[in-house]
Amino acid sequence: MENGHIIEIEKLVKKFPMGKGEFIALNGIDLILDKGEFAGLVGPSGSGKTTLLNIVGTLDVPSVGKAVVLGRSVGNLTAKEAARLRKENLGFIFQSYNLLVVHTVFENVEFPLLLLKYSSQERKKMVMDALEWVGLTDKVKQKPPQLSGGECQRVAIARAMVKRPSLVLADEPTANLDAANSHNILKTMETLNRELKTTFLFATHDDKVISYLRRKIFLADGRIEKEERTDD
């Protein structure tokens, strides 16, 4: 982290056992991501983008090579340390929202703060701030089944952002949304990126998302094919 890099990946290989052999999902990835980037892993299904996102999110470990996230080497973290890193510094946004269905909107967004042991007053303020960012302050008492897909994803964004993480990982965040909702969501995330300087890393093959990315990392067959940067 001393060098300002949020993510440093070097010669990363990820293999999965498959029958008697193995499947290579990532094959020699080198990648550096700096603070405040709005970047995306772009590629078709099976290109390895979700696998890479999972490793960066400390939900998986590299088979070979090095992945350093926020100064911590993912391969060397214990389960407890990885959980702590996720709890304190990482936010996740999933394709199918992954909201806790029996909890209200407020409780869903409050969840990461409960893990961080904020006081009740602090939690209330932070949750309401996060819901204001995504425009859902009027839905605090509703539960996910009562919300539209777009609203659910906005709750997921609020949940990812409420603790002001250093890095937000978004896996196909617009895959279940229509065009209007997708643009809304992306604009919200872009605004949060600019205002809070939170680093965003997407995994996507959706053109709408790609059009918002300032850095596109194209993956194919587990390798980085090319990169494109767009100026602010």
Add this chain to the structure above:
Amino acid sequence: MKLAIKLAFRNLIGAGLRTWLNVIVLSFSFVVIIWIKGVLAGWDLQAKNDMTNWEIAGGQYWHEDYDPFDPFTFTDSHAPVPPEFAEEIAAGDMEPYLVIQGSVYPQGRLQHVTIKGISPEQTLFMLPTGRLDTVMVDAIPAVIGTLMGKSLKMGTGDRVVLQWRDANGTFDAAELLIVDMFNVSVPAVDAGQIYIPLEKLREMTGMQNEATLFSFRDSEKERPDMNGWVHKSKEELTKQVDDLIKVKTGGTSVLYGILLLLAMLAIFDTQVLSIFRRQKEIGTYVALGYTRKQVVGLFTTEGAMYAVLAALLSAAYGMPFLLWQAKAGWTMPIDTSEFGMAIAQTLYPVYSAGLVAGTTVLVLVVTTIVSYWPSRKIAKMNPTDALRGKIQ
């Protein structure tokens, strides 16, 4: 832990009907277990109280040859009242019994009976002996229990011929008049027993100032065996009841074991289903910063919380029921008088704090174990697969 409890509570309340079905089944087990145990405790207490009030008082001294289960011993098991007992007898704190064998001939039938001589003035027992204090020239006054009355087909005011043998072995006979009857749940006091005035029996048998056994009021006093007389403590005399309750407790344990098993099956089933159906949720917890161990803890807490909610629900509807039962009692649907054991027709359950706390702890521990068992699977789950809801 505080967080796990908070989240578990939210999850359970949020799960709605599924939670309440489990809680209702478990709370039913709670109430039934406490009720059955309460009935047994009540029975134990009632049996001991009845034995104390009707048969043994604070304890007894038996003639060394006396065996209540062998009537042939009655012939020789009598001796003069020891002078050491005189003071307590005079104060009404000790009552001598003279016990002999006899026969009665109701409606021409022969029936063997145990004739017990007891002082009409005694205050040690609830036996209605006051009615024996009647001067009669043509009959011997006697009181019997309702069970005995049923067996003899006789009631108050009826007469019957009584035959007995005196101290020398000579047969004699006289007419007996039933002056009173009593109802008691202690069969040993009722079945086959005829109570007549002690002095009358002594006169009939020529066993002046003799007795077969003594019952005393004070159970605390140190009482050694005496020459020819064996001390029987209250605990010793009620041991039979304790043994019976122990056997009953073992039997009913099977019943509440089944009840508990049914409730546990429901919880186990819910937990197993939860782990399959809530994989995405499990993955989400891990992504948000929980370790898999903590998720196991959360699911186990959820399961254990069924027991807590069940305890609360049981308190809400079970407490009024249990208290009503303690007051109104549970009347057995069949006649218990011929069961041959000290059991009242209506049993009044007795609930101790230990019984309630013990049952609560037992259910809580068992529920926690049953919840933990399937939750261990979470520890082996791959979080990336769980996030996608892949069946593993």
